[in-house]
Amino acid sequence: MKILVLLKMVPDVVEELEVAPDGKGLDLEFLRMILSEPDDHALEEALILKERYGGSVTVAALDAPDVDDVLYTALAKGADRVVKVADIEPGTTTRMAAAALSGVLRESTGLLPADLILTGSQAIDDLDGLIAPLLAHSLELPYVGIVTQVRADEAAKTATVIKEYPGGVRGEFETPLPVVLGIQSAEKPPRYVPVAKVRAAMKSQPIETAGALTAADAGGPLAELVAMNKPMVTGAAEMIEGSPEDIAGRLCGIFAERGVL
């Protein structure tokens, strides 16, 4: 079973995010990038599927600060091959990234065809699109998003996937292989890999680099970010301060007023 996983880095929201001086993006000074969490789940699901069905896991990630660490970690976790898609400028939108990715996937040897293409269902910076359906479109493959479980039948060339719906309801879908899946969460939380193993991977295994090709849609971005700002907290919550007892007393008063108590 050939599994391809697509990863990208997103701003780490643990660090305070600030708006850049031009007001149109994030201030890069203290910005740290982290692997998009659903992508981490996509990688975990791919590794689980490799353990279940055998085969190989190839990881392709968009170039970004600290992406090398993520790729070495993927190798240490059990990925067979990792590829960095280079020449991605900061400020590349999801739509542009998807175009670059699909170009690289087509041109690089051995990445396609894959049986399963997994990536995170969505990312926190997907302002102009989601990678999974964008890629499905450009590769002319079927797509299912918000997936939490994957079973595959390599002989029959089909996959059965579970998609999450509201209210705890889940949908069971069947698709042919190959298929692009947007993974919401893996069957198990992403595994831990010791730092020593990642260091060992750094020393012994390579990261391949593949050049991005120019986007198929030439002629400027279709969606323009005119301004970015921190959300105004005013007009929202009335803040209550004091010791826990003070706060509790005040809240009880409010509950009584509102007829909740």
Add this chain to the structure above:
Amino acid sequence: MLGTAPVETEPTCQITLGNLYDTPEGKRLLTCIQCGVCAGTCPYGDVMEYPPRKMIAMLRASLLEKVFTSESLLACVACYACMAKCPRDIRLTEVLLPLMKEQTLVHLPDLPAELKKALENTLRYGNPMGESSRKRAAWVKTADVPIRILSDYRQPVDVLWFVECYTSFYPRGQDNSRATAKLFHAIGSDFAILGNEEKCAGECGRLTWEPGLFETLTDYNMAVFQKYEFNRLVTSCPHAHNAFMNRYRKLGFWWELEHTVPYLARHLDRLKPMLKRKLNYTVTYHDPCCMGRYNDVYEEPRQLLMAIPGIKLAEMKHNRMNAVCCGGGGGGMWLDTYYKAKGYDRLSERRIKEAIATGADVLAVCCPYEVSRFEDALKVLGHDNRMIVRDVTELLAESLEV
């Protein structure tokens, strides 16, 4: 038996399971008489599939693989009790147990989520909470006394105060830090902190599974220390003290090292006259594993407490070398959910019961892990109206009138 502070004659960081028998420690392991005192004194010895005695037996029978594919090491809280009592001086907690923990992490199919997160956070953010390192020194603004940050101050100081994670980020830890700053200021200590540059000393990475993580932190911390001029490092955290003393020393850490309690005890002549406010508390003191059993610091904290007017001391049934661990070491700080799921009795609750039995009003501690663990246990056992938990520094600061 541990009678004096340990000074290792061999660099334990270079011992592996592969070369173990070539080392003096390995040879000591071979002299184990299987007396079982280790397993008997281990606070979780009864729930481990392989308590320390059995681990040694499995080692000698070349069946060690079975131990690290079991969950036994998850129950080891690195409390040094086994090592302290061993009649053969086998340095279990220093050597074999960390090696076993390392292998367990590699072999266990599912590491408990909380512990995993703590390790990942420590690697990425330099603290197990997963807070931005840029918020580490935020508490400084709330201190009543000026606190110098070395990256701004850039002058030589006498004391580099290594604050550590819980004492920087957790509200109750910050209470401790504010108290400590007040005391240092009162005795005229020439001190500064690293501020946001500080990262976890990594002790829990060493005794807890992840030597690779520990190495990342030691490399970083040593580089930071070498940027500045100071005479001694004083830390609020016994676990950090442990790391500096036992591992960092071998990596070139040459500065003098003290935990805040012995440091303050050394300056008691200056401090005592300022302890004017009378605190009418009966206090029972909990000896933290890393300062007490492992480092023989038993009398200094008691001296400090007795210097506070109005304080009466009451000893718990198990005190000094026999103190019962709060359960926070060895990763235990992040395994409470796991222990609960397994039905293990919580060590912090065991200890609180002993504390309550003394009739004291206050449980005094000097390890940042203990405050939250014991306050939790008091709540769970419904004793939070009878007893409060205070760090020794908090009590000193409460009595302080400059």
Add this chain to the structure above:
Amino acid sequence: MAGNIWVVAEQWRGEISEVSFELLALGREVADQLGVPLEAVLMAEGRKESAGALGKADVVLYADHSSLAEPIPDVCAEALVQLAQERRPRAILVALTNVSMGIGTLAAAKLSAPGINFCTDLKVADGRIEAQCVLYGGKMEATVTAHGEPAILGIWPGARSPEKGRATQAPAVEDVTVTLPEPRVRLKRYLEPEAGDIDISQQDALVAVGRGIQSKDNVALAEELAETLGGAICGSRPVIDQGWLPLSRQVGKSGLSVKPRLYVAAGVSGAPEHVEGMKNASLIVAINSDPQAPIFNVAHYGIVGDAMDVLPALTEAVRARKG
């Protein structure tokens, strides 16, 4: 016909979703400001009568096809694209829900048209549509404009109240034809959630726990408060993922929508996926140690602090009040 504003009405398991009415309310405003008609697109099989509820729109374009019986994004996008190519709307509003996710992006890609996600509001300025979007889990807001038509706008639930999107009069309904290939993605069946637990959407008071409560043990603190208030506990996605609460207690995009009289959110950051499920609660109290947590934007009262301290104190106080 060209230049209209479209709303894709979401229908799932025989019901028009609440979010469709939210989109209609928003679409109506935009259409009125631009002086163009508002049309609702309803894709289904044998559900033409549902179109009657969509009266906020001027016209419902009803596409009936066996492959559209249950919404599958691949299929819906294909149908939407055909209609858009024929009729050339100016903008298409699509809901960002589990049911509809992917439709907007696929349609935008197929049409080589602009797509904008995470919209919480739309404004019209100088005859142009401006989208207000959230990014980074609610930590930033962005104003975005589209270059090209149709602009395909992915709208977060909660942009408008559904009441504003309902109408008493029935709209004109136009049957439209779409030609769809044999779908590659096939829905086999729906799996219902485990029974035997309570229905949190029926509770008057809910205490929600999020990642900020840090461990399963602290769930007990929330449980105590919930009991004292005569309600139940629920959680955000991370808490369910960790196994601290069952799936039936999940509030948010992939969970339940709740409208209790009181919603206490402890250690919940307030990411849009969760807020979606609880924004309509009558009284929302949030406790979070992060003063910048997005939950404070939706809460009525906020406390910056440690939930582990506030929850027990509150439980005590409520108990004292009642007892």
